[in-house]
Amino acid sequence: MTQPLILILYYSRGGRTAALARQAARGVESSGGVARLRTVPPVAPTTTTATPPVPEDGAPYVEIADLIAEALTNRTDETALNRVREKVRELTRRFPLPS
Numbered sequence: 001m002t003q004p005l006i007l008i009l010y011y012s013r014g015g016r017t018a019a020l021a022r023q024a025a026r027g028v029e030s031s032g033g034v035a036r037l038r039t040v041p042p043v044a045p046t047t048t049t050a051t052p053p054v055p056e057d058g059a060p061y062v063e064i065a066d067l068i069a070e071a072l073t074n075r076t077d078e079t080a081l082n083r084v085r086e087k088v089r090e091l092t093r094r095f096p097l098p099s
Contacts, residue, residue: 005033005036007036008021008024009039010038021037
């Protein structure tokens with residue numbers, strides 16, 4: 001029978017979680033397993049956003065759902081689909097993806 005391989009993944013800013021992870025690894029190894037102790041890169045204490053999460057004039061999420069419903073309801077009506085396409089273009093102009 002092969003030894004179980006256990007990944008112990010942790011994030012520790014002050015060292016206490018790292019110490020706990022090392023203890024867990026020792027427990028895995030003392031019971032016949034193989035522990036792989038890994039940490040994640042440090043995370044900044046504050047984050048910033050490129051664009052506000054909710055636009056000042058209202059969230060676009062409801063508009064997107066409405067556009068999908070309109071396109072599905074009128075999938076054979078080319079005039080209605082053109083209206084949806086234009087609304088999508090306007091929405092992407094107002095809320096471009098961050099680069």
